Amino acid sequence: MMNIIQNHVCLRFSILISTLLTLISCSHLTQENISLKEQLGRVTPIYDQKDFNQSLSSHNRLPRPFKMAIYLKSAAPQPFRSNLWKWSEQDKSIIQELVTNLKTQKIINDHIILDNSFVEDDSLRSLRLLASKQNAHALLIINGAGQIERYINNWGWSYFLFLPHFFVKGSVAESHFLINSSLWDVKNEFLYFSTDSETTTKENYIAAFGKQDKDLLNPPKTKSLMKAKTDITNKFSQVIK
Numbered sequence: 680m681m682n683i684i685q686n687h688v689c690l691r692f693s694i695l696i697s698t699l700l701t702l703i704s705c706s707h708l709t710q711e712n713i714s715l716k717e718q719l720g721r722v723t724p725i726y727d728q729k730d731f732n733q734s735l736s737s738h739n740r741l742p743r744p745f746k747m748a749i750y751l752k753s754a755a756p757q758p759f760r761s762n763l764w765k766w767s768e769q770d771k772s773i774i775q776e777l778v779t780n781l782k783t784q785k786i787i788n789d790h791i792i793l794d795n796s797f798v799e800d801d802s803l804r805s806l807r808l809l810a811s812k813q814n815a816h817a818l819l820i821i822n823g824a825g826q827i828e829r830y831i832n833n834w835g836w837s838y839f840l841f842l843p844h845f846f847v848k849g850s851v852a853e854s855h856f857l858i859n860s861s862l863w864d865v866k867n868e869f870l871y872f873s874t875d876s877e878t879t880t881k882e883n884y885i886a887a888f889g890k891q892d893k894d895l896l897n898p899p900k901t902k903s904l905m906k907a908k909t910d911i912t913n914k915f916s917q918v919i920k
Contacts, residue, residue, distance in 0.1 A: 741816055741864075741871070743919050744788035747781075748810035748865070749774065752822040753795060764825050764856075764896045770904050774821070777908045786919050791815060803863065810865045817871065818863045821907065825856040825896040852890070854880045856899035858907045862918070872914040876906035 751774070754762040774792075781787045791813045793806065803820075810818045829852050861873040878899040882890075 741919060744782075744785050745816040746789040746791070746814060747787045748791050748793055748806075748813055748815035748818045749778075750793040750798070750801070750806055750810075750818065750820050751795075752801060752820060754823070754825075763827075763892050764823070764900055766823075767897070767901075769901060773901070773904050773908055777911060780908075780912055781915060784915075786915050803868065807863065807865050807868065815865055818865055819860065819911070820863065821858060821860050821904075823856060823858045823900060823903070825854065825900060827855070827892050827895055828853040850883070850885070852882050852895050854882070854895045854899045856896060856903045858900075858903045860907050860911050860914075862911075862914070871918045874907070874910045874914055876903050876910050878902040878906065 751766050751770075753766070754764050756762065778787070778790050781790075791810075793809055793813075798806070798809065806820065807818055829850065831850055855877070856879075857875060857877045859873065859875050862871040863869065864871065880895075880899045880902070882895065
């Protein structure tokens with residue numbers, strides 16, 4: 680009889696610990712997540728007075744049409760974990776749609792995608808040098824950052840009963856993705872434009888069957904890239920007359 684009581688107490692204690700761990704993990708944004716803009720690692724060129732005077736005296740204008748190099752920056756490495764996202768074939772097809780639109784409008788006449796396998800240093804200076812070797816006039820850098828917030832909704836407290844872990848959608852995942860697109864002159868590092876495109880998606884899920892972070896980030900990433908395609912096209916209409 681004593682063994683039965685002890686087993687029952689141990690079972691109840693295990694259920695309680697499991698529930699508490701679930702609630703804690705869903706109740707706040709993990710400390711590893713930082714702001715999306717910090718994750719982007721934006722390019723911040725350092726100018727001296729000579730560069731400043733030269734920039735003021737020059738009037739940068741791209742020829743129409745011109746050749747453009749494109750670099751899709753990979754996800755920044757995260758310590759002790761694999762990358763949360765990567766550019767998919769669907770993303771690359773969206774970039775191809777952008778290129779087609781720009782060619783139709785006779786803004787560009789040629790383009791080159793800078794392959795990550797040939798890029799050892801993705802600093803702005805190195806990317807410009809690589810683009811210049813391809814006879815490109817301008818360099819379009821597309822950079823992304825994503826993060827996920829997990830918490831419980833009003834049904835989440837039912838997880839104290841343990842069984843609702845398997846059928847109640849008491850957990851919520853908000854997925855955020857930000858894309859920054861910037862166009863640089865290959866010769867002198869002149870910035871023609873920079874634009875941000877951000878999307879957030881929200882999904883309720885059952886605690887025991889939640890999706891992995893990389894699967895949650897794919898939808899907002901693709902939507903942000905679709906926004907970026909429109910934003911970039913609009914910016915080009917302002918820059919290229």
